[in-house]
Amino acid sequence: MRLVRPFKFRAAGVLGAAALCLALPGLVATLGGSARAGGTLEERKLPMKFGWVGCEPNCRGWVSAVGIITADSPKEFDDFARGRDLNGATVVLDSSGGSVNDSIALGRRFRSLGMLTTVGSTLVDHGPKGDRTSVSPEAYCESMCVFLLLSGKTRYVPDQAHVRVHQIWMGDRADDAKAASYTAQDLMIVERDVGRLAKYTFDMGGAGDLLALALSVPPWEELHELSPSELRLTHLVTADAVAAVLPTSETTVPVAELAPKQVQDRFTSQAAEAEPGAPAPRSTKTAEAIPARVGAVGPAQ
Numbered sequence: 001m002r003l004v005r006p007f008k009f010r011a012a013g014v015l016g017a018a019a020l021c022l023a024l025p026g027l028v029a030t031l032g033g034s035a036r037a038g039g040t041l042e043e044r045k046l047p048m049k050f051g052w053v054g055c056e057p058n059c060r061g062w063v064s065a066v067g068i069i070t071a072d073s074p075k076e077f078d079d080f081a082r083g084r085d086l087n088g089a090t091v092v093l094d095s096s097g098g099s100v101n102d103s104i105a106l107g108r109r110f111r112s113l114g115m116l117t118t119v120g121s122t123l124v125d126h127g128p129k130g131d132r133t134s135v136s137p138e139a140y141c142e143s144m145c146v147f148l149l150l151s152g153k154t155r156y157v158p159d160q161a162h163v164r165v166h167q168i169w170m171g172d173r174a175d176d177a178k179a180a181s182y183t184a185q186d187l188m189i190v191e192r193d194v195g196r197l198a199k200y201t202f203d204m205g206g207a208g209d210l211l212a213l214a215l216s217v218p219p220w221e222e223l224h225e226l227s228p229s230e231l232r233l234t235h236l237v238t239a240d241a242v243a244a245v246l247p248t249s250e251t252t253v254p255v256a257e258l259a260p261k262q263v264q265d266r267f268t269s270q271a272a273e274a275e276p277g278a279p280a281p282r283s284t285k286t287a288e289a290i291p292a293r294v295g296a297v298g299p300a301q
Contacts, residue, residue: 044096044140048073050080053092053122053133062090062135062246063115064122069098069144074105081113090116090245091152092135097143100168100193104200107151111204116245117152119161135246137161142223146214147197149236150204156239157231164223165214168193177219210234 048067120135137160173180217224231237
């Protein structure tokens with residue numbers, strides 16, 4: 001099963017007032033010298049890449065994970081982790097989703113290392129006094145990325161991040177799901193992977209509400225962006241401050257104050273979430289089809 005959201009504003013998805021923006025002077029990013037180490041539109045359309053952002057002595061550093069989860073992602077993470085002490089490290093996610101089963105495998109690797117998770121994109125500003133690295137809250141965690149977020153032992157989501165869910169579907173028919181035809185074997189694959197996802201969700205300490213929200217949004221509807229109350233309801237958030245996942249040696253963590261976005265609950269009253277008369281915020285519909293291989297039974301998306 002595969003769930004992705006590349007940023008042509010197409011893909012397949014499944015299912016606070018303070019924004020995450022840690023800015024520390026003198027940091028060194030080991031991500032190929034890019035001025036923007038994660039979060040660009042092109043990077044989100046590519047297979048997931050892992051990079052280490054070091055910031056000693058001000059903080060321990062973090063793992064940047066940007067892109068779509070593919071069948072290669074678990075092995076690539078294992079290769080990346082080899083020789084590094086990642087026990088208790090933080091993973092900063094910016095992803096459109098990807099393969100259901102490979103996301104589950106990757107999430108279990110994160111949990112086995114006791115990793116912490118958050119949503120953001122790593123930025124590197126090359127200044128005269130050295131590199132200044134920050135984590136921007138303007139990032140996306142959609143589809144199966146939401147379940148990677150769930151794998152963190154401690155989980156923090158900044159108010160400006162976008163966490164969105166959607167049903168799983170057959171990847172080669174997500175573009176026009178209503179018009180497509182399905183076999184009994186297709187239904188078996190979807191139901192099998194829903195079961196695997198349910199077990200993983202409960203193993204990670206997630207709530208059934210997460211599955212209920214995701215599985216209520218078919219591929220012909222827009223992704224549902226989780227509101228702050230839904231992030232709590234689903235157990236995706238376990239911490240209220242960035243310092244819980246990106247602690248520093250300083251007594252305070254510089255935080256960018258940005259206006260919180262308006263997001264509505266799907267299953268509860270929306271009166272408390274939106275301004276009177278304001279239009280409902282709209283998520284971006286995803287529907288990228290993965291071409292079917294002749295003679296092969298492909299996974300659902």
